[in-house]
Amino acid sequence: MIAATRPSGRLAALTVPLVLFLALPVVVLVARAILGGGLPAALGSRVVLDALVLSLTTTAISLGLTLALGTPLAYLLARRSFRGSSLVETIVDLPIVLPPSVAGLALLLMLGRNGLLGGALELVGLSIPFTTLAVILAQTFVAAPFFIRSARAGIAAVDRDTEDAARVDGAAEVEVFRWVTAPLAGAALAAGAVMSWSRALGEFGATIMFAGNVGGRTQTLPLVVYSEFGGGDLDASIAAASILVLAAFGVLVSVRILHWGRALDIRGG
Amino acid sequence: MTHRPIPLAVALVSILVIAAACSTVGAGSRGESVAADPGPTAVLELTVFAGASLKDALAAVKTAYEAAVPGTTVTIATDSSATLRTQIEQGAPADLFLSADERNPLALVEAGLADGDASAFAVNRLTVVVPSDNPAGIASPADLARPNVTIVAAGDEVPISGYARQVVARLASLPGYPGDFTAAYAANVVSKEANARAVLAKIELGEADAAIVYVTDARASEGVSAIEIPPKANVMASYAGVVVRTAPHLAEARAFLDWLAGPRGQGILAGFGFGAPR
Numbered sequence: 001m002i003a004a005t006r007p008s009g010r011l012a013a014l015t016v017p018l019v020l021f022l023a024l025p026v027v028v029l030v031a032r033a034i035l036g037g038g039l040p041a042a043l044g045s046r047v048v049l050d051a052l053v054l055s056l057t058t059t060a061i062s063l064g065l066t067l068a069l070g071t072p073l074a075y076l077l078a079r080r081s082f083r084g085s086s087l088v089e090t091i092v093d094l095p096i097v098l099p100p101s102v103a104g105l106a107l108l109l110m111l112g113r114n115g116l117l118g119g120a121l122e123l124v125g126l127s128i129p130f131t132t133l134a135v136i137l138a139q140t141f142v143a144a145p146f147f148i149r150s151a152r153a154g155i156a157a158v159d160r161d162t163e164d165a166a167r168v169d170g171a172a173e174v175e176v177f178r179w180v181t182a183p184l185a186g187a188a189l190a191a192g193a194v195m196s197w198s199r200a201l202g203e204f205g206a207t208i209m210f211a212g213n214v215g216g217r218t219q220t221l222p223l224v225v226y227s228e229f230g231g232g233d234l235d236a237s238i239a240a241a242s243i244l245v246l247a248a249f250g251v252l253v254s255v256r257i258l259h260w261g262r263a264l265d266i267r268g269g
Numbered sequence: 270m271t272h273r274p275i276p277l278a279v280a281l282v283s284i285l286v287i288a289a290a291c292s293t294v295g296a297g298s299r300g301e302s303v304a305a306d307p308g309p310t311a312v313l314e315l316t317v318f319a320g321a322s323l324k325d326a327l328a329a330v331k332t333a334y335e336a337a338v339p340g341t342t343v344t345i346a347t348d349s350s351a352t353l354r355t356q357i358e359q360g361a362p363a364d365l366f367l368s369a370d371e372r373n374p375l376a377l378v379e380a381g382l383a384d385g386d387a388s389a390f391a392v393n394r395l396t397v398v399v400p401s402d403n404p405a406g407i408a409s410p411a412d413l414a415r416p417n418v419t420i421v422a423a424g425d426e427v428p429i430s431g432y433a434r435q436v437v438a439r440l441a442s443l444p445g446y447p448g449d450f451t452a453a454y455a456a457n458v459v460s461k462e463a464n465a466r467a468v469l470a471k472i473e474l475g476e477a478d479a480a481i482v483y484v485t486d487a488r489a490s491e492g493v494s495a496i497e498i499p500p501k502a503n504v505m506a507s508y509a510g511v512v513v514r515t516a517p518h519l520a521e522a523r524a525f526l527d528w529l530a531g532p533r534g535q536g537i538l539a540g541f542g543f544g545a546p547r
Contacts, residue, residue, distance in 0.1 A: 113360030130361035212356050214316065214346040227348075230321070230467035234474070 026245055033242035042239030050216040051224040051240060058132065058220065059200045062139035066147050066196050071189075074151035075177065089152075096145045103141050104209025111137070111210075134211035135218050139200035147189075147196035154188020155181060191260035198251040202244060314342045315521055316362060320350040320369030320428060320508070321464035322393065322483045326541040327367070333537060334528060341521065349464035351426040357382060357513055364522035367510040367529075369393070369465065369483075370428040374511040384512040384519055389546035390530045391508040391538050395429075395436050396484045397496040398472050405478035410498055411446055413479055414453035421460045421468050421477040429465040432506050433481040439502035469493070485542040507546065 033039040042048045077089060095103055110116050111128045121128060128134050158181050166180045182189065204222040211218040213227055221240045228237035254260075319327050324347045331343040346353070350368040354376060357363050367390070368374045374387035399407045405418045413420060423430045441450040459477060462468045468480045473492035483506065487495040510529065512522045528534050535545055 108359055113358075118360070127360055127362065129359055130356060212346065212361050213348060214344060216344065219346075230463060230470055234470070 029238060030242050030245055033238045036235065036238070038235035039239045039242050042236045045236055045239070047215060047219075047224060047228065047233075048221075048236055048240050048243075051219050051221045052243065054132070054135070054216065054218075055201060055220045058135045058139060059197055062136045062143060062200045063193060063197045065136070065140050066144040066200075067193060070144050070148045070196075071151060074148045075155055075181075077148070078152045078155035092145050092148050094145075095142050096149075098142075100142055100203065100205030101209055102205075104138060104206035104211075107134070107138060107141060107206065107210040129210055130212040130214070130218060132211075132217055135207055135220060138206035138210045139203045142203055142206055143196045143200035146199050147192040150188050150192025150195065151185065154185035154192070157188070158184040187258075187260045190258070191255055194251050194255055194260070198248055201247055312340055312342050313518060313521060314344060315364050315518055315525055316344045316346070317365045317367060317525070318353040318357065318361070318363040319345055319347050319367040320353070321347045321466035322369050322429070322486055323347060323367055323508070324466060325489045326485070326538055326543065329537050329541070330529065330534060333533060334525065337528070337533065338524075343525070347464075347466070349424065349427040351424075351428065352463070360515075362515075362517065363513050364516040364518050365510060365512055365525055367508065368428070369506060369508055370431065371507050371509040372431075373428070374509045377511055377513070382514050384514045384516065385523070387509040387511040388526065388530065389507050389509045390526070390534070391543040392546055393483045393485055393506040393508065393543055394498075394503050395432055395481055395506070396487050396498055397479055398469065398482050398487045398490070398493040399479045399496060400472055400475040401492055401494055402475070403494060404475070407479050407496060409496065410440055410502070411450075413457065413481075414447060414450045415457075416453075418457050418479060419459045419477045420454065420457045421462060421471045421480045422458045423465055423468050424461045424463060427462075427464055428506070429468065429481070429483065430461075432504050435504045436481060436498060436502055439504070440498070443499065443502060488542045505544075505547075508543070 073092070077085060077092070108115060108129055111121065111134075112118050113122070113127065113129065115129075128137065162184065163176050163180050166176045171179065201220075202222055203220070204226065207218065207220060208223055208226070213219050213223050219227065221244055224240040225237050225244070228234070228240065317327065324345075327345050327347070331345055334343055335341060346363075350366075350370060350373045353361075353363070353366060354368070354373040357366055357377060358380065366374060366377065371387060371389065374383070377383045378387055397407065397410050397413065399405070405412070405415075407413070407418070412418065422433060437451055437454050440446055441448070447453065460471065462471065465482060465486060469482050469486045469490055471477050472480050472482075473490055479496075481498075484495070487493060510526050512519060512526060516522045529538075530546070539545070
């Protein structure tokens with residue numbers, strides 16, 4: 001084991017190209033944002049700031065929805081075996097492999113003006129597509145599965161005897177979860193929440209299809225990257241992209257430092 | 270190994286914070302779609318969906334209009350007119366739709382989604398643009414059909430593409446242009462972008478040798494050089510606007526469109542190279 005920590009020359013030569021290929025584009029992007037002065041300038045730009053505020057607000061809400069509704073579902077999938085549970089698991093996993101543009105189109109066909117529920121929603125005066133609410137729903141749709149998967153695995157790994165011991169001591173089911181299961185599955189829950197949040201922050205395809213691209217209302221940071229690139233302000237595009245790179249980097253670093261990675265299987269050990 | 274219950278506490282706190290935030294955001298988006306009486310002191314927000322080529326001009330229009338009509342905020346969203354029309358058809362809460370053609374607003378009128386008729390507010394013409402250093406040495410539109418010239422265009426449904434197709438067809442019939450000009454031009458197209466401004470951006474970045482864009486785009490950009498299309502082959506792009514029937518602010522949207530077609534609006538548009546409607 002210890003002798004194998006130094007890679008041989010040939011192995012290193014085989015791995016270096018891919019590592020460089022993965023790293024260099026991102027490094028160039030961030031370097032250009034900082035050295036070119038675009039990042040400080042764009043942080044004073046209305047478009048980027050509006051998008052940053054919108055991104056932080058909408059991802060906070062979609063994360064809240066994911067935690068509030070995803071935790072019971074993850075518990076159910078981890079602890080109860082029922083007819084159709086594998087079908088539910090497949091449904092939950094589907095958005096992970098589904099192209100986001102497909103998710104956006106599907107949401108529009110269900111909740112849009114001409115969608116399945118559009119007429120009913122209009123009756124109560126609610127029009128969802130192309131609003132901030134649509135941004136939140138798009139994010140929740142694509143990001144919730146990341147939390148549910150991680151939480152399900154974490155909860156399933158908690159020793160049932162420990163939970164039973166608490167029950168014997170008279171703890172109610174909610175208390176068992178609160179004081180035994182959740183703390184023991186804490187790393188998996190936290191890692192799932194962080195990964196889910198970062199997926200929501202990066203959401204693009206479903207958002208632009210279902211929520212459109214209006215500044216201050218539905219234009220999140222990834223949409224600024226796209227719009228300003230198309231709209232000619234490359235500096236703003238690069239600045240918004242850099243913020244997303246730093247956020248993504250922060251997510252991965254925190255997952256490592258706080259030892260949550262085991263739950264996600266993104267750490268070697 | 271001890272596991273601290275901090276993540277759960279964090280999760281619970283965030284749910285509370287979020288639940289509070291959710292109610293305000295939800296109320297905000299409902300308020301927009303229901304369009305309750307804003308009251309005398311409320312700021313009225315007018316949402317304008319506009320073709321991408323109008324981006325710079327409308328930024329100036331926004332500033333002037335907000336100064337001229339206090340209490341009004343104009344929010345502008347630009348993209349391909351075809352994309353925006355689809356979004357409006359699907360329920361996007363726009364008050365006004367300003368299109369780079371007449372076809373897309375007319376489609377909304379025919380679908381019963383417009384309040385009143387579409388009205389023309391500007392005209393535009395087309396030009397060839399190349400990066401400032403002109404790497405392919407394009408000297409005339411005829412060079413667009415040369416082998417190994419890379420051209421970016423917009424998607425087939427984008428208005429600029431309809432105009433560009435007419436220009437290419439007219440060029441092909443001019444003396445001095447090869448018989449296979451149309452096919453050779455099409456073969457040189459390496460990308461079809463989402464809207465007219467995305468086409469311009471690719472030329473500014475030097476990622477392609479040439480493109481056909483609006484003269485207003487060429488004028489707005491510092492990174493490109495324009496190569497004139499012979500007047501005989503050029504076409505006139507007529508821009509039309511329409512008030513969206515479900516607009517939260519019908520009267521104010523109509524007033525904005527009238528203002529744009531009036532002397533103040535036309536003065537600003539002319540400053541960006543747009544012509545007066547016929």
